[in-house]
Amino acid sequence: MTDVKQAPVGNGAVGTGDNGHNGEPAVSLGARPRRPKPTAVVHLTVAERAAKGKAARVAAPRDAHGDWQPAADRRDPVDLLEEQAASRVRELVPIRYGRMLVSPFTFFRGAAYPMAADLADAPRTGLDVQLCGDAHLSNFGAFGAPDRRLVFSINDFDETLPGPFEWDVKRLVASFAVAGRDRGFDAKQRRSINRTVSRAYREAIREFAGMSNLDLWYSRIDVDEIAELAASQASGKQRKTFERNVAKARSKDSMKALSKLTQVVDGEPRIASDPPLIVPIEEVAAGAEGFDHAEFVRGVIRSYRRTLTPDRRELLERFRYVHAARKVVGVGSVGARAWIVLMLGRDEHDPLFLQVKEAQASVLEPFVGKSKFNHHGQRVVEGQRLTQAAGDIMLGWIRVADLEGVNRDFYIRQLWDGKGSALVELMDPSAMSLYAGLCGHALAKAHARSGDAIAISSYLGGGDSFDRALATFAEAYADQNERDYKALQDAVASGRVTAESGL
Incomplete structure (x- = not known):
């Protein structure tokens, strides 16, 4: 989907049993991923993997992660945001800036690119994983697993790429520091919460490092366990808030979206x-003479289903x-093209x-290299499949091609499938510490799942050196x-960029 362009489509109609191979598809699935020549997989012993983790302390000492000073040649963050905006829908970009200007916390949600540029200057452990790439606390939540049970995990993979494990941890801990300030927590409360994040990560990695490969692969966090x-x-008030959030997530499905x-x-x-x-496709395509938007979308669906x-x-x-x-979504995603598609099954109640x-290029790409997948939609889907024990069954x-003939990549998933997010704005210090x-x-x-838990656990060790360093870094x-955030405020005040608030 895009600011659309008529293209050849197959002869069959979705839902008729057509397999999508008659005629030419309206869209392509992208080139095959870049694949290196096959090589033998090296299987290190547990001792060798642990030694690799300890050796990484030389290149990146654990206490060094607490250091943060902006580089002398650090790029203007507004320049980086404008660089991102260049490939987005121009009339929607002011909405993105308006949402980022609500508070330093909402600014942080949209500022994955400036932070990636900052993290690139730090020493690297060389212990790579499949990064989320934007691991702030609002990109975690509940969603429906294929067995319909609610699970808790990362739920945003737009920026996913392989890279140093510590980048995700640093962004996550920093997001709690920013959120704690937004909630008015004092320095002692924030420091405790920040250390809780990195300690939970360190202890969990140690737990996973001791698991068999299959047990690790099947491991997931069920919402019932969180309950x-x-x-x-949790306090009585916190439990009631949690129960309301779970009930809301369970009801958030296609029927709720329909209503x-x-x-x-x-x-x-x-x-x-x-x-x-929200702008219906016929309004977006108004003025495109001879454009059959219904047949265009059917062609899109025919091609998408080949990835299932x-x-x-x-x-x-x-x-x-x-x-x-x-449909405009999120904070950092505003301006990227996002669509919703309504389909019906047996009747109007189905x-x-x-x-x-x-899916555009990951914000990490300039700093860790290109994905092995030529298709950014596939990059997102494969990254999600690798890191989640249970994922959306409709991922594809x-x-x-848009009106200018520019090829744009997309990934597809269910709009609402038991999705729920934590209400950060209602958390007290105790609730935020649990979260x-x-x-x-x-x-x-x-x-x-995607990296070497034994090596990472060995690097982190059993003490709290890493925890203390990341708590310092986060503040x-x-x-x-x-x-x-102030730089963006100044840019709007000077007229350098335009922001539209309240949307």
Whole structure:
């Protein structure tokens, strides 16, 4: 999906059993991933892997992670944000800036690129994992696993790439420092929370390092387990808030989206227009003479389903396309092209809402190198599959040409599938400390699946040197974040960039 362009499509209609191979697809799946020549896999012993972790302390001493000073040639953060904006929908970029200007905390959510540039200057451990790339505390949450149980994990992979494990941990701990300031916590409370994040990560990595490969691969965090933890450690008010959040997540499905986002037109549900946040495809394509937007989207779906496994393709083919709209999402993602697609199954009470979200180059790419996948949608999907024990059954990807003939990559997932996020704005220090432990554990699980938990655990050791260093780093970087936030405020005040608030 994009600011759309008519393209050749296959002859079959989605939901008729057409396998998508008749005629030419409307979009491509992208070139094959860059694959090096096959080489033999080297299997180090546990002792050799542990020695590798200890050796990494020479290149990057654990206490050195606490150091933070902006480089003398540090780029202007607004320049970096504008660099990102160049490839986005121009009329939506002011909304992104408006959302970032709400507070230093919302600014941090959209400032993954400036932080990646800063982290690139630090010593590296060389212990690489599949990074989330934007591991702030609001990018963790609940979602429905294929067995329909709610699980807790990282839930945003737009920036995923392999890189040094410590980058994700630093961004996560810093996000808690920024959030603690936003909530008005004092320095002692924030320091305790910051250390809880890195301690939970360190202890979880040690736990995963002792697991068998299969036990590690199957390991996941069920929300029911979190409920037991909340029952034993949280206050009565916190438990009630948690229970409300879980109930809300369980109800957040395609039926809820149907009732919230659509209206009936001529007996058929249509996504309601609410510009500039939700704009139906016929409004986006207004003026494109001869453009058949319905057939275009059907062609997109035909091509997307080729990236699904056969069983999930069979499921998708039981739904027919009804309507699509462009929808603004998130903070950092605003301006990137994102669409929602409504499909119906057996009747109007059997909807499937898909989100089609643009995947641009990761903010990490200038600092860790290009992905082995030529298709950024596939990069996102494969990164998510590697790091999550349970993921969205409808994950797939496509490539579409826009009106200027520019190929744009997208990944596709369910819009709402039991998704729920923590309400940071309601947390007291105790609740945030509990959440800090969950996020640290979840990040360690993702890293253990994709990296070497034994080496990372050996590097971190059993003491709290790493914890103390990251707590110090987080507060120093929260100071930097406030300076960067002020830089954006000044840029808006001077007219250098435009912000649109309240959206």
